[in-house]
Amino acid sequence: MAEKLTRRQIAEAATISAQAPRQLRNAPVDRTFELPGILYAATVGLFLGYVAIMGWGFAHPEMILPVAIFAIFIVAGFGVPAIWTRLAPDSPARAKSWSRFVAEGIDTATGPLDAKAASVQVVILPVLIFGWGVAVVSIAALAR
Template sequence: MTAQFPIEQFIVASPRVALRGEYGRVFDLHPALYGLTVGAYLAYLGVMAVAFMAPDLVIPMAIFVLFVIAGFGTPALWARTASPPPGRRPDWDSFMRDGFECMTGHLSGRQTAVQVLIMPALILVWGICIAIIAANV
């Protein structure tokens, strides 16, 4: 650049982000995010079951619950069949501190949680709003 500002002054080493699989688990997201997602979907189904309680809805609600459990339970069982990679699984604090590396770049732990939980949370809020509207009609 110049004599006063050599190029070496501006070169900064990039922080090393752990690559996929280096965390010691099969999936890169923290398991609590999966649990919160399943909980939000099951809470939505519970709100709908209570709001529109009818004998005809027992079988459809049971099918919906089975689909949610199967949709998240099957990958969880699949992950347990794989041999654990070397390393220690990070706890929640280290996940929130280190974040998550996705295809579009690095996300902080908070950004990752928001990105994963926004849809289940909005669906749950929508279900509560529908239940309130149905109760007042």
């Protein structure tokens, strides 16, 4: 709820200082998500593979532009965060290497996961989407 405060109440609660506060440097931020790059590459590859299969299976000159737009969005959707992780070069946080990922796993909001479980959680949706694309193109080819 909002509460109206008078100037007197604000003055009593405020800390007044004659000197301006000095600038405090923010703590480094971990922007890596702690996953190795190979998982991102696999995800991008599966999404682009889905777009390629759909573009090949339903090839038509009018589909060139939508397929290109989808591919650009996928690359941008993963490229911008990849650039974002490198914006603070003085940050000590780095993405885990695959060997470190296998050895340590990853901490999630629901608890720690080993590398196998975390990898499955990351790539399950792209694999299902890719499989769906293969199934749709196969069904369309059989129905013709």
